[in-house]
Amino acid sequence: MKTAVVLLPGLNRDRDMIAALTTITGKAPQTVWQTETTLPDVDLVVVPGGFSFGDYLRCGAIAARSPVMRAVAAAAEKGVPVLGVCNGFQILCEAGLLPGALMRNAALRFVCREVKLEVVNAETRFTGAYRQGQVIRCPVAHHDGNYFADAATLKRLQDEGRIVFRYAEGTNPNGAIADIAGIVNEAGNVLGMMPHPENLVEAEHGGTDGRGIFESVLGMSPSLAA
Amino acid sequence: MIKARIIVTLKTGVLDPQGKAIESALGNLGIDGVGAVRQGKVFDVTLEGDDAAGARAKLDAMCEQLLANTVIENYSVEIA
Incomplete structure (x- = not known):
């Protein structure tokens, strides 16, 4: 089970992601600096959260045009699973790997709290460990998580089952359209999400609800207690 | 030398929370009669040479590829 984590100046959740991947796979992920033009041969590439290039x-926007993101796009094109969390989701949208854009939270406040996520599609490569419609816990921490897509794009996402996670039980923290918290690309191998599943993967975190995403995409047998 | 000004604005219909916050601050200052405020960005760009047509193409390219996110923003280019 080999994974890689993209490193960009200004990210700050890279260490959490590295710790989570190490815990789950038993092996530290390889790290790839922004100036690299190729990626190692891995089973999952993660673009973690933070504030790349100071937003x-x-x-x-700036991160999406860095050399390493061209390598991520090439890997995604070949079918390698790519996960973008928080700033990683924003970067994947800016890079054109996912549709839509993430705008300033509707209430203008930075939100750092736990939300509820509904697993809208349990048949993606990232959600097989969950039940359709299952509601999981997950922390969020962001200022720009207000997902926006035009009406045609939104309809397409809905019709094609590409809305993977929605904020549930009135916990939408940012005004995202249709309560969207995470989406996949057309081929289904690129997932972007605002919440941080890497922060809920071991008992010491207070829960393991986020673990299923990693176990699903890495083809591991689910250890979900949820 | 060619000087250009690029103006990037949010598309109609895209919520602008920052514009809304500015509206409310203007109300707090007692400046009334403000219908709406939309926030945007201005970029002043200097290009070498004096090829206006080439500059126009280059400025459009930089807007499309970086300065504007055309999912949510429009841009206009003025060459001085």
């Missing part, structure tokens, strides 16, 4: 211009 200059727009969140994720």
Whole structure:
């Protein structure tokens, strides 16, 4: 089970992601710096959260044009699973690997709390460990998580089952359209989500609800207690 | 030398929470009669040479590829 984590200046959740992947796979992920033009041969590439390049211009905009993201796009094109969390989701949208954009939270506040996520599609490569419609816990921490897509894109996402996670039980923390918390690309191998599943993967975190995403995409047998 | 100004604005219909916050701050200042505020960005770009047509193409390319996110934003380019 080999994984890689993309490193960009200004990210701050890379260490959490590395710790989570190490715990889950038993092996530390390889790290790939922003100037790299190739990725190692791995089973999962993760773009973690933070504030790459200080969120200059727009969140994720500068990072999306970095050399390593061209390598991520090439890997995604070949079918390698790619997970973007928080700033990683913003970067994947800015890079054109996922549709739509993440805008400033509707209430303008930075939100750092736990939300409820409904697993809207349990048949993606990232959600096989969950039940359809299952509601899981997951922390969020962001200022720009207000997902927006035009009406045609939104309809397509809905019709094609590409909305993977929705904020449930009135916990939408950012005004995201249709309560969208996470989506996949057309081929289903690129998932972007605002919440941080890497922060809920071991008992010491207070729960393991986030673990299923990693176990699903890495083809591991689920250890879900949820 | 060619000087250009690029203006990036949110598309109509895209919620602008920052514009809304500015509206409410204007109300707090007692400046009334404000219908709406939409926030945008201005980029002043200097290009070498004096090829206006080439500059226009280059400026459009930089807007499409980086300065604007055309999912949510429109842009306009003025060459001085």
